[in-house]
Amino acid sequence: MKSFRWPLAMLLVLPVLLAACGKQDLYRYQSFAFGTLIEVKIRDNDKTLADRAAADLFADFDRMHNDWHAWQPSKLTQTSALLATGEWFTADSTLLPLIKLSKQYSLLSNGLFNPTIGKLIQSWGFHDSERPQIPPSQETITRLLDTLPTVNDIEIEGNRLRGHNPQLQLDLGAIAKGYAISIGLQKMRNLGIKHALINAGGDLCGIGDRGQRPWRIGIRKPSGNGIMASIELGKDECVFTSGDYERYFTYDGKRYNHIIDTRTGYPADKVASLTVLYKKGALADAASTALFVAGPDYWQDLAKKMGISDVMMIDKRGRIIMSPSMQERIKLEPGEKEREIIISKSLTQ
Amino acid sequence: MIYDLRLLTLNAMIKMKVGDWLILFLSLLLVPLSWSMTQSDSGAVAAIEVTVGNQPPVVYSIKGRQQITVTGELGNSVIEIRDGKVRIISSPGKRQLCVLSGWHQQSGDNIVCLPNKVGVSLISNREQFDGINF
Amino acid sequence: MKKNINITEEDRKIAAFAALAIVIHVLESSFPSPFPGIKPGLANIITLLVLFRYGWRFAAWVSLLRVTAGSLLLGTFMSPTFFLSLSGALASLLAMLLLWSSIRPWVGMAGISILASISHVMAQLLVAWWLFIPHRGILALTPILIATGIFFGLFNAIIASSIEKRLTDTV
Numbered sequence: 001m002k003s004f005r006w007p008l009a010m011l012l013v014l015p016v017l018l019a020a021c022g023k024q025d026l027y028r029y030q031s032f033a034f035g036t037l038i039e040v041k042i043r044d045n046d047k048t049l050a051d052r053a054a055a056d057l058f059a060d061f062d063r064m065h066n067d068w069h070a071w072q073p074s075k076l077t078q079t080s081a082l083l084a085t086g087e088w089f090t091a092d093s094t095l096l097p098l099i100k101l102s103k104q105y106s107l108l109s110n111g112l113f114n115p116t117i118g119k120l121i122q123s124w125g126f127h128d129s130e131r132p133q134i135p136p137s138q139e140t141i142t143r144l145l146d147t148l149p150t151v152n153d154i155e156i157e158g159n160r161l162r163g164h165n166p167q168l169q170l171d172l173g174a175i176a177k178g179y180a181i182s183i184g185l186q187k188m189r190n191l192g193i194k195h196a197l198i199n200a201g202g203d204l205c206g207i208g209d210r211g212q213r214p215w216r217i218g219i220r221k222p223s224g225n226g227i228m229a230s231i232e233l234g235k236d237e238c239v240f241t242s243g244d245y246e247r248y249f250t251y252d253g254k255r256y257n258h259i260i261d262t263r264t265g266y267p268a269d270k271v272a273s274l275t276v277l278y279k280k281g282a283l284a285d286a287a288s289t290a291l292f293v294a295g296p297d298y299w300q301d302l303a304k305k306m307g308i309s310d311v312m313m314i315d316k317r318g319r320i321i322m323s324p325s326m327q328e329r330i331k332l333e334p335g336e337k338e339r340e341i342i343i344s345k346s347l348t349q
Numbered sequence: 350m351i352y353d354l355r356l357l358t359l360n361a362m363i364k365m366k367v368g369d370w371l372i373l374f375l376s377l378l379l380v381p382l383s384w385s386m387t388q389s390d391s392g393a394v395a396a397i398e399v400t401v402g403n404q405p406p407v408v409y410s411i412k413g414r415q416q417i418t419v420t421g422e423l424g425n426s427v428i429e430i431r432d433g434k435v436r437i438i439s440s441p442g443k444r445q446l447c448v449l450s451g452w453h454q455q456s457g458d459n460i461v462c463l464p465n466k467v468g469v470s471l472i473s474n475r476e477q478f479d480g481i482n483f
Numbered sequence: 484m485k486k487n488i489n490i491t492e493e494d495r496k497i498a499a500f501a502a503l504a505i506v507i508h509v510l511e512s513s514f515p516s517p518f519p520g521i522k523p524g525l526a527n528i529i530t531l532l533v534l535f536r537y538g539w540r541f542a543a544w545v546s547l548l549r550v551t552a553g554s555l556l557l558g559t560f561m562s563p564t565f566f567l568s569l570s571g572a573l574a575s576l577l578a579m580l581l582l583w584s585s586i587r588p589w590v591g592m593a594g595i596s597i598l599a600s601i602s603h604v605m606a607q608l609l610v611a612w613w614l615f616i617p618h619r620g621i622l623a624l625t626p627i628l629i630a631t632g633i634f635f636g637l638f639n640a641i642i643a644s645s646i647e648k649r650l651t652d653t654v
Contacts, residue, residue, distance in 0.1 A: 030470060031403040037461045037468040041479060058403060201461070202483040210479055218457060218478035227455055230478060239482050246483075275482065334620065359593075363637075363644045368582075368590030372597050376633050379601070384626035 026211070029054035033061035034180060036201030042188070043195035043211055053191050057184045057198070064180050067094060070118055070171040071127040080118065080170045083154065083163030091161045099154065099161070101282055102175055106151040108306050109290035114262045116149040118169030124267070126247060126258045127171075133249060135256055141265035148262065178240060178285025181205045185236075185281075197233075202246075205238035205281045219330075222272040222314050228339075229312075229332045231277070240284040242292040243273035261293045270295040270316065277310035277329065284308075296321065300344050309347040323347045393473055394456045397435055399428065400468040411435070411471075421465035428469055440465050457481050497541060501548035504529040508553040521628070523635045524600065526553075527575070531592055531599075531643040536650075539576075539583050546572050563615055567607045574606030575599035592640040592647070600636030604628040 042050040102115040123136040153165040195208030206215040214232035221228040247258035261268040274292040278284035312322040398406040426440035442464035456473035508526040534542035554560040
């Protein structure tokens with residue numbers, strides 16, 4: 001009689017336990033900020049804390065978006081105007097670290113991520129909320145390329161800046177979002193939150209995990225129709241994708257996307273999408289753009305130089321080209337097994 | 350020959366004790382239970398959450414057919430729900446990206462009409478993905 | 484130096500039952516299943532019989548010998564199939580042991596066989612999921628596997644108990 005109950009009790013308890021596994025203290029928040037839909041997931045026991053952290057994040061994102069706006073009057077456009085004068089000035093204290101980081105990453109990317117080419121991007125009409133319609137003339141592009149600024153035209157001394165190219169116009173669109181997400185997560189960590197995921201318009205960074213499993217991210221097909229693969233984020237990791245489908249216009253039957261190749265002045269058109277996994281949001285953001293521009297022939301060398309080892313590229317033919325370490329992380333969806341997959345050489349040093 | 354229907358019952362084929370019956374019934378219970386647990390993990394969308402600007406999101410069921418009109422920054426966006434799928438029928442905005450993106454049915458996905466600041470999130474009880482990267 | 488190996492009567496019995504189980508195991512493997520992963524597991528009839536006649540230690544020997552020798556015969560030793568087989572056998576042994584040592588007076592072959600059978604398929608499914616097919620889709624098979632596990636668990640128990648009856652009648 002002594003042990004009559006427990007095995008049966010276990011049988012009864014087992015389903016309950018299994019069902020309980022699915023339960024989490026997971027809080028979702030979403031709001032429009034940073035010019036996109038921001039979705040925040042926080043796993044914590046303290047709902048009040050999570051609520052406050054999310055509200056703070058949205059407020060911070062809104063402020064950063066306004067401060068860093070590349071074409072509406074902002075701290076960034078003021079800074080650009082001051083740089084164009086060629087005189088020394090004291091940089092805005094909130095903007096300075098981001099400008100320093102942008103310079104560092106631009107040099108690291110051999111200039112393929114270039115935060116000083118606002119004028120070129122503007123000429124393509126991507127600084128307009130309205131859909132651009134006509135590509136700039138070849139003369140305009142040649143003229144802009146002849147005097148194209150680089151980050152070397154920004155001289156930094158302590159907290160003072162000086163510009164060396166009147167054409168210099170800052171556009172931090174390829175780094176600001178990643179930088180902001182990482183700052184946001186750091187703030188949450190300081191508040192004592194250990195598990196959170198921020199999704200800013202399709203680019204994500206996570207800390208901690210989902211509970212019982214890592215944060216699991218679906219990667220959308222470049223065609224936009226369905227999920228092609230999934231990936232589980234590390235304890236502190238970001239996944240950023242640059243794609244030719246994000247912003248584009250069609251003129252005379254040709255499609256022009258918003259990622260401009262600083263070498264040609266035209267949109268980079270050899271890649272459909274490029275995905276990067278990296279710990280730091282700012283570098284993940286900048287690298288996904290730079291490697292997209294680098295294209296099929298150059299991305300591996302550049303990724304190595306930038307210290308990025310997990311890269312997946314979808315080329316225009318729909319082929320997947322990825323690094324061996326990325327292959328270990330990516331799980332293709334069942335319907336995607338027929339896709340041609342090319343594994344590049346290892347990108348680790 | 351006499352046919353005895355009792356021969357067809359379980360007790361005639363094997364001696365069933367109390368524990369045997371209990372185990373049989375409990376394990377039969379496991380079938381529908383595991384069914385509901387594993388099938389709900391397929392990422393089927395349970396509801397949508399509509400966010401307008403920085404207002405708190407509003408939840409709508411995904412069942413049946415309905416049209417929802419919300420007023421965003423520039424005007425009205427019309428959301429259509431049909432049998433577990435969602436799309437935007439109309440929304441002010443020059444590029445019409447959210448309208449052109451068509452039907453969505455993947456949980457964890459978002460449809461965003463950026464100019465009008467209207468966002469639609471597809472949520473499920475047990476999401477297959479915590480977020481969608483693109 | 485000469486070492487004496489004592490082969491006891493018990494060893495002979497274990498070997499004989501294991502041999503019987505291996506034959507069933509190999510025969511069953513040679514018939515392709517219409518649904519991959521779904522098999523009656525007829526060799527468990529022997530394990531059940533041994534359990535009720537000689538106790539769980541004896542049953543464990545027979546079951547593990549069957550998995551190892553069976554895989555050697557089929558040429559699957561140390562392959563994924565072997566580990567699947569082994570995990571299933573270990574899990575079902577554990578289930579048997581659990582029932583046998585706790586509520587033995589209240590259960591017969593049916594209950595033990597059903598639970599062992601479910602443990603068997605679930606262990607295999609989890610191992611397959613962890614090691615070989617780490618895709619969530621595979622877990623969706625759970626209800627089907629449990630249902631067939633119950634059916635064949637009961638089926639095997641009925642056969643085992645009728646054999647057991649005859650053995651008791653004749654011996």
